Structure formats: structure tokens, C-alpha cells
Amino acid sequence: MRDFTYETPATRVVFGAGCAGRALAAEVERLGAGRLLIVATPRTAALAAALAEGLNVVAVFDGVREHVPVETVDRAVELAERSGADAVLSVGGGSTTGTAKAVALRTSLPVVAVPTTYAGSEVTPVWGTTEGARKTTGRSSLVVPKAVLYDPALTMALPARLTAVSAMNAMAHCVEAFYAPGANPITDLVAAEGVRVIAGALPAVVAGPGDEAGRAGLLYGAYLAGSAFAAAGSGLHHKICHVLGGAFGLPHAETHTVLLPHVAAFNEPAVPALRTRAAPALGDVNVADGLTRLIARIGAPVSLAGIGLARSDLDLAVKLVLDKDLRDNPRPVGEPEVRRILTGALHGRLPVSTAT
Numbered sequence: 001m002r003d004f005t006y007e008t009p010a011t012r013v014v015f016g017a018g019c020a021g022r023a024l025a026a027e028v029e030r031l032g033a034g035r036l037l038i039v040a041t042p043r044t045a046a047l048a049a050a051l052a053e054g055l056n057v058v059a060v061f062d063g064v065r066e067h068v069p070v071e072t073v074d075r076a077v078e079l080a081e082r083s084g085a086d087a088v089l090s091v092g093g094g095s096t097t098g099t100a101k102a103v104a105l106r107t108s109l110p111v112v113a114v115p116t117t118y119a120g121s122e123v124t125p126v127w128g129t130t131e132g133a134r135k136t137t138g139r140s141s142l143v144v145p146k147a148v149l150y151d152p153a154l155t156m157a158l159p160a161r162l163t164a165v166s167a168m169n170a171m172a173h174c175v176e177a178f179y180a181p182g183a184n185p186i187t188d189l190v191a192a193e194g195v196r197v198i199a200g201a202l203p204a205v206v207a208g209p210g211d212e213a214g215r216a217g218l219l220y221g222a223y224l225a226g227s228a229f230a231a232a233g234s235g236l237h238h239k240i241c242h243v244l245g246g247a248f249g250l251p252h253a254e255t256h257t258v259l260l261p262h263v264a265a266f267n268e269p270a271v272p273a274l275r276t277r278a279a280p281a282l283g284d285v286n287v288a289d290g291l292t293r294l295i296a297r298i299g300a301p302v303s304l305a306g307i308g309l310a311r312s313d314l315d316l317a318v319k320l321v322l323d324k325d326l327r328d329n330p331r332p333v334g335e336p337e338v339r340r341i342l343t344g345a346l347h348g349r350l351p352v353s354t355a356t
């Protein structure tokens with residue numbers, strides 16, 4: 001048994017269909033809060049208002065944008081201060097949760113999160129903002145939502161295409177948790193269960209988005225994924241995704257989906273747990289094949305070219321990935337390896353697991 005440190009954020013989790021409507025008032029009261037700032041998108045603002053009916057909502061910020069631009073956070077913080085809000089209610093996907101977390105970082109306000117996708121951000125201490133093409137991320141206990149209401153009923157309308165890639169984003173948190181710097185026996189356990197639950201539920205939900213049990217499974221998987229990621233941290237896969245999202249504007253969840261089998265194939269020879277824990281949870285003998293089959297089954301994107309990366313972007317992408325500190329990867333990774341991973345993903349080739 002290896003030595004380890006395991007730190008879990010102090011988040012209260014309430015899970016169940018309809019729980020957001022039933023439990024929100026009690027969760028706000030537990031925080032001793034009475035003046036809510038709603039953070040939402042134009043799409044989720046009405047839902048947030050309905051959930052908060054009867055509570056004292058002092059302001060609504062519905063200007064959430066993808067990648068959490070700093071200007072957006074400035075506006076939300078200004079609104080929080082001007083309205084005298086004493087808590088933030090976030091209702092939406094990872095971009096919304098990310099905006100609420102960025103507000104919490106600057107104001108120390110507690111956040112109650114109601115996620116509507118499978119991003120998993122609501123249980124992690126990781127925050128991220130963008131300024132132009134530059135993405136800045138950090139960790140702080142200030143941003144971890146104090147309460148999360150996981151209500152599968154609120155995810156029923158998530159279209160099949162978004163469901164597929166959002167759940168693969170959660171899958172990426174689980175797979176990377178097996179070799180990220182803070183990986184330990186507990187994160188292995190949580191991540192393996194996340195892989196099993198997501199892989200088990202996802203094909204059925206994509207085939208029939210009204211599958212209530214499957215939706216609950218995916219949301220539970222998202223919680224496990226976020227929990228594993230929160231403790232294990234991020235590694236090569238997330239670093240490449242950040243480069244591709246920040247410098248080339250590639251869509252977040254789709255990028256995770258395309259890259260995951262390629263990075264997993266590369267690291268698999270150096271990470272026994274990928275073969276012994278993640279692969280069986282995918283119902284396969286190796287993790288890259290299991291992921292590739294799952295992605296084919298759900299009809300999700302398989303090439304970076306297909307989601308917006310030009311062939312002419314490849315050299316810059318390789319350089320930007322190499323600018324990151326990759327020394328904590330379980331397999332040495334340099335220019336030829338990054339180029340091989342990105343070239344395979346660019347063209348949607350089948351990932352090949354190769355030992356050094």
C-alpha cells in the first residue's frame with residue numbers, strides 16, 4: 001500500500017429526483033443565508049427562479065458565458081456587492097458553476113449549486129477564468145459549493161448529443177484520477193465506480209434521453225467523477241484539453257471526449273490501475289479500447305479535426321502543450337509523444353497502446 005494524503009472538500013450533497021425543489025430552502029437556511037444572488041444562463045434563469053420561489057432573491061445574474069471570461073465575473077461580483085447578497089445559488093452546467101465559483105473566490109460568499117450537466121465541477125476546489133485566449137486555473141477551498149443538490153429530473157432535457165460529451169467529460173475525470181498526482185487507493189475506488197456507473201448508463205440514455213434511472217446513474221457518476229478529480233488533481237489529459245480550449249477555442253466536453261482514449265492509451269502501459277480497475281469497469285481488457293467502443297456506441301466525436309482543430313494548428317498545439325509542466329506524468333512525455341497523441345486525435349485514428 002502506498003502512502004497517501006486524501007483531502008475531501010466539505011460539501012453537503014443531497015441527491016434525488018425533485019430534490020432541488022424540495023430541499024433548496026432548507027439548504028439556504030442551514031447556511032444562515034437570506035439574500036440570494038442567482039447565477040444562471042438565459043436558459044436556466046427561469047428554472048433557478050422557480051426553484052427559489054419563496055426565498056429572498058436579491059439579484060439575478062444570467063450573463064454566464066463559456067470559459068468564464070473575467071469580464072463576466074467582474075459583472076457578477078459587482079452585482080453581488082451592490083445587492084448585498086449573502087449567498088450564491090448556481091443553476092446550470094459547468095460554465096455556470098464555474099462563474100459562481102469565481103464569484104465566491106472574490107467575495108467569499110457561500111455557493112449552493114444545482115448542476116444540470118455532468119461536468120462535476122460542483123464538488124471540486126478548482127476554479128478557472130479566461131482573459132482573452134489565456135485560461136487561468138487555481139485551487140481554493142473558498143470556491144467549493146457548501147451544498148450541492150443533484151436532481152436528475154433537471155437533466156432530462158439535456159439533448160443526447162450534449163449528454164454524450166458531458167458524461168465523457170466526467171469519464172475523463174475518472175480515468176485521469178488513476179494517475180493524476182494525488183491518486184490514491186480511495187480515489188481509485190471512487191474513480192472505478194464512476195467509470196462503471198457512467199459506462200453502464202450512458203448508451204441507454206443517449207438512445208433514450210427520457211431514461212430516468214439512467215439519468216440518475218449519470219448524475220451520480222458525475223458526482224463520483226468530480227470527487228475523484230477533486231482529490232487526485234489533473235494530469236496530462238486535462239493539460240492538453242486546456243491548451244486546445246484556451247488557444248484554439250475547441251469546445252470543452254467534446255475535446256475531452258476525443259482526446260481521452262489517446263491519452264489513456266499512451267499512459268496505460270505505465271499505470272496498472274488503468275488495466276486492472278478502469279478497463280474492467282468499462283467491460284473491456286484495456287482502457288483505450290473500452291473508451292473507443294463506448295464513444296462509437298454513443299456516436300460522440302472522434303477527431304479534433306471534426307470539432308474545429310485545423311491541421312495547421314498542430315505544431316502550435318504541440319508547442320503549447322510542451323510549455324506545460326508535464327513532469328508528473330507516469331510516462332515520460334516529450335515532443336514525439338505529444339505529437340503522436342495529438343496527431344492521432346486530430347485525424348480520429350484508433351488509439352494504440354504502446355509500451356516504451
Ligand code: NAD
Pocket residue numbers: 041043066067068092093094095096098116117118119120121122124125126127128154155156157158159162166169252253
Ligand atoms: P456548459 O455549462 O457550458 O453547458 C454546455 C451547454 O449545455 C450549454 O449550451 C448550456 O446552455 C447547455 N445546458 C446545460 N444544462 C442543460 C440542460 N439541463 N438542458 C439543456 N441544455 C443544457 O458546459 P459543461 O460541459 O457543463 O461544463 C464545461 C465547463 O465547466 C468548462 O468551462 C470547464 O472548464 C468547466 N469544468 C470545471 C471543472 C472544475 O472542477 N473546475 C470540472 C469540469 C468542468
